[in-house]
Amino acid sequence: MSAPIAAADALITGALITGALGSAEPPPAPDARLVLVAGPELAGATGLAAALRERLPGCTVVEERVEEAIAGTVPAAVVFAVSAVAPLTESDCRLVDAAAADTDLVVGVVTKIDTHRGWREVLAADRELLARHDDRYRSVPWVGAAAAPDLGDPILDELVALLERRLADPDTLRRNRLRGWEVRLQRAVDAGEREVTGHRRRVAALHRDRAAELRRHRLARTEQAIALRGRLQQARVRLAHLARNRTTAMRAELAEDAAGIRRRTRDRFAAHTRDRVGAVIAAVDAAVNDELDRLAAALGLSAPPPAGPPIPPELPGPPLRSRRLEARLTMVLGAGFGLGMALMVTRLVAGLAPGMTTAGVAAGALLGLASTGWLVGVRGLLHDRAVLDRWLSDVAARLRSAVEERVASRVLAAETALAGQLAHREESER
Structure with a gap:
């Protein structure tokens, strides 16, 4: 286990966590060289994944559709690709939630900027929509890219430089580990709340039954x-x-x-x-x-x-x-x-x-x-x-x-x- 992951685990386990939180299992360790490319249909996620494999030879770049092959592991970064044709939809935001559940490093990419001149307006709208969907996405960086343009070379330099810089930062691995812990603990809290809510509902139902029985008896x-x-x-x-x-x-x-x-x-x-x-x-x-x-x-x-x-x-x-x-x-x-x-x-x-x-x-x-x-x-x-x-x-x-x-x-x-x-x-x- 690397030092950033150990530091994150020590921070969590050293806190005073009891009850349902204490029973939460630790998240799987993130893979420091694994990059997941996700996105809706026709957003160019497949071409972007292929281009990143060439530009990031030291990383394992996978697409969301083949994520079953790496089941049980947590990517170090999630690259979310959306088309420059139109802004994000609510279903796209839920796709980001599923792909980056245990990963803190999320990079938004507006693809096909070579054929859509208004891609910057779309990028600004996507940034606002995703931040409005969840506060954790307010600090998500957004870049434009063209993995397979009709004319000229791929436009990936800004994205590649951003990924290399963030993946080389030791703090990224620690933040991903903390994000995994947050998800696990939140799930434990939600389970506890559901249990408490169910218990309260059962108690309320018993009270209603008792009141009805008392009314019937009276x-x-x-x-x-x-x-x-x-x-x-x-x-x-x-x-x-x-x-x-x-x-x-x-x-x-x-x-x-x-x-x-x-x-x-x-x-x-x-x-x-x-x-x-x-x-x-x-x-x-x-x-x-x-x-x-x-x-x-x-x-x-x-x-x-x-x-x-x-x-x-x-x-x-x-x-x-x-x-x-x-x-x-x-x-x-x-x-x-x-x-x-x-x-x-x-x-x-x-x-x-x-x-x-x-x-x-x-x-x-x-x-x-x-x-x-x-x-x-x-x-x-x-x-x-x-x-x-x-x-x-x-x-x-x-x-x-x-x-x-x-x-x-x-x-x-x-x-x-x-x-x-x-x-x-x-x-x-x-």
Whole structure:
């Protein structure tokens, strides 16, 4: 290894390069006598390469098309030939990049200057275009040449002198080596950046997936909570309607019983009413249990824990208290009615059979007493029926309030229990 190459390698390896840069392989050593001639089609690169072989016998001049023969080596100089017909194009600039990837010494040559008088304008335009393409080409020297003119000798002196001077300079080899290192390190940096970019994209994709999963989870949780709340509201409406219907039906049945009550069954009516109230409460509670069990099964949850036995509402007895003043008034009215009946019967008997006046008086007295007793009894029974009917209205109101409160409390407790199960299931599914 020559001294310039060793100095360049020492400069690079002595720097603090870690990570991906430290893993970059060193570039191949440049060949100090190898000259590569490249250029687009019809630019005269082949003729220029042949002419340079004659003028530079100490160098190996190759053309880009036969570069495969020297694969693995780096030229000391790249001569880029372009025609004086027209300025460079973007594809020509990319061709320079490929040919001089590991070489710092690049010489631009405008060929066929013997037939194109405006070659100097083309050369100036090429210099500007190539410098605009990449800053590294701002210091590229440009010369005109004619490798195989139609008349006269080849015009190569300026190009040959430039190549001989630059190839003899030891700094050229060092700069080429540094250019090779720059390319390798830039490739390592680009690979690291691509890896980091790919990692960031994967992380961003994971974040997006996680956010989408969280949104889906929150949406599912919200939908389940809405479904649970909606079903509970529907169950509450149905159960409240059932409770009202049961209460109304019981009130109608007991009112019919109270309308036909007799003195013998009057005292047992309150106990019968309390039994019916207990039966209605038990039926509503059983309906609540069935409704909540079906709701939990529809949502895939366990049935809520059973509630305690329902407590019947306090029902005071019917106010069938003593009615002394009213009874006295009724007896007075009954006595008057009975006296009138007795006088009527007595006069009727006396008029029909004057000899049976005494018997008519006795019969009228008995009929009057019987009428008085019947009137007093009927009036008391009708009063008791009216009292019981009003009492049944109070019982129905108390029962309706109790069963509606029972339904609301049971549904609220079920909502708490089922919501807890739902939250626990969601946590276990995460």
